[in-house]
Amino acid sequence: MFSLAKLTNNPASFGAIKNAAWLIGEKILSMLLVLVVSILISRHLGPERFGQLNYIIAIVSLVAPLSSLGLNAIITREVVNAPEKQDEIMSTALVLRLLTGCFSVLLLYIASMLGFFTELGALDWGIIALSAVNIFTALHVIDFWFQAKVQSKSIVKVRFLAILCSSIVKSLLVWFDADTAAFVWATAFEFLLISFLYLLIYYYRQQRFSLMKVNWQYGMNLIGQSKWLVLSGISAVIYVKIDQVMLAEMVSSSEVGIYAVAGRLSEVWYFFPTAVVASFFPSLLKKKAQDEAVYKAQLQRLNDALVLGAVAVALPVTFLADWLIVLLYGVEYQAAGVILSLHIWAGIFAFMRALLNKWLLAEHLLLFSLVTQGIGAVVNVLLNYLLIPELHGVGAAIATIISSAFACYIALFFHHSTRPMAIIMTKSLFMFTRVFTWKPVRSSKRTSDKEGIG
Known part of the structure; x- marks a missing residue:
């Protein structure tokens, strides 16, 4: 069974927990701040205009992986394994991400010229503006340098400062009754500020x-x-964001606004697993090299903790969804209540995915990251196509849960290389059955020593 004491019984793990505490503390404050500002903006713009704003952000998100080049966790690993080459690692990664960021802008510009984003009308320029500013998120490689050093205290301070400044700007725009275009520029300002x-x-x-x-x-x-x-x-972005794009094209911007409200309350918790796993990743890499049995035991405990966290969030939100939506966003968004009560359960798989991503990297199984995410994307697009016309946002929420289950869990059973993590996840999902069967995991080195003595 999961035990916090087991995770804190050595200095490396304790340092990881302290680092995670800083990350989680900053994210909680940021979450509350962003949530309050999002509520103000959604009430100010209304479902249709709020939907347009989220549609623009969703489109830019679709090309964000091109800009990041998938280097995030790799940078952390490279700096941990070769600290003497950190200047070369960081400079090379930055230049590569800047170049692919420029390519992303060109890609979206061509798509816009071909008339792909019909729902936006006069606001289609917002996609080009945000994608151009998104080039500077190449500087986010710095975040992963701090993660490698397990020194997130400094970086969380500046990140919170950026979010605070952005929140003040957006709140002032609400106060002065600004239009949708102003909030597009405010989002661009936030991208630039945090990078600087x-x-x-x-x-x-x-x-x-x-x-x-x-x-x-x-x-x-x-x-x-x-x-x-x-x-x-x-x-991954396709199966997370394509629902908003398809809702806009198949239903309306207003439906996107309603769905975005539910999605925001549901996904705002996803910072937790990312922060925890990012802090434990350097320690896990070292454990893997030192003792495979302890490494696997820590993987199980960490996954147990993530599942418990996801369920702890999902249960109360399920029963309070309607009340929360009306209280926070108003009766205009009341239809988002049932969407939220469903969408929140996708969090279980999202929480486990955070650890899965790191495990695939540590085990040199990156191909399976593509395979699993690809399966999730295909399932999500197909289900959205089938369910959205009849069920609208509710259909998109159901598609999200099922596709997340395939991408983050079910697909792992299909190959022997990924099956060990599928087994770990299964044990976490049914952890209550292990209360009476749990046995302490012994170090493989100690076990071999005893066998040698015998």
Whole structure:
């Protein structure tokens, strides 16, 4: 069974927990701030205009994996394993992400010129504006340097400062009765501000980017490692964001606004597994090299904790969904209540996915990241196509749950390489059955020593 004491019995794990505490603390404050501002904006714009704003953000999100190049966790791993080459690693990763960011802008510009985003009308320029600013999110490689050092205290401060400034700007726009276009520019401002502050704190720590440090051969090697992560990232975004795009094209912007409200309350919790797993990842990598039995035991405990966290969120939200929606967003969004009560259960698979992503990287099984995310994307698109015309947002929520189950859990049973994690997840999902069967996991080294003595 899950035990917090087991995770804190060594300095490395304790340091990871302290790092996670900073990440989670910042995310809780940010979550509350973003949620309050989102409520103000949704009430101000109404379902239709709020839906248009979220449609623009969803479209830009679809190409975000191209900009990140799937290098996030790889950067952390590379800096952990070769700290003496960190300048080369960071500079090379930054340049690669800047170049692919420019390619993403070109891609969306062509799509816009071909008339793909008909629902936006005069606001189609917002897609190009946001994607252009999104180029500077290449500087988010700095975040993963801090994760590798297990020193998130500084980075969470600047990230919260950026969100605070952005929230003040957006609140003022609501106060002055601004239109949808103003909120598009406010979102662009937030992208730019957080990237600039990341750069500032990185330079404050006496770290530097340099074109002279860019190693193109090493960069090609990184792309070779991350190619499956890029494609899997695109697949992941498709099964997370395509529902809003399809709702806009198949129903209306108003339906997107209603669905976005439910999705925001449901997905706002996804910071928790990301923060926890990011903090434990360096420690897990070291444990894997030192003792396979302890490594597997920590994987199980961590996954248990993630499932417990997801259920702890989903249960109360399910019963309070209607009341929460009306209280926070008003009667205009009342239809989002039933959507939220369903959508929140996709969180169980999203929480486990955070650990799965790191496990695939540690086990050098990145191809399966693409396979599983691809299965989720295909299932989601098909189910959305079948369910949205009749059930609208409710259909999209059902599609999200089922596709998440396929991408994050069911697909793992299809191959022997990923089946060990499927078994870990199954034990977590049915952890109550292990209360009377649990046995402490012993170090493989100690076991082998005893066998040798015998």
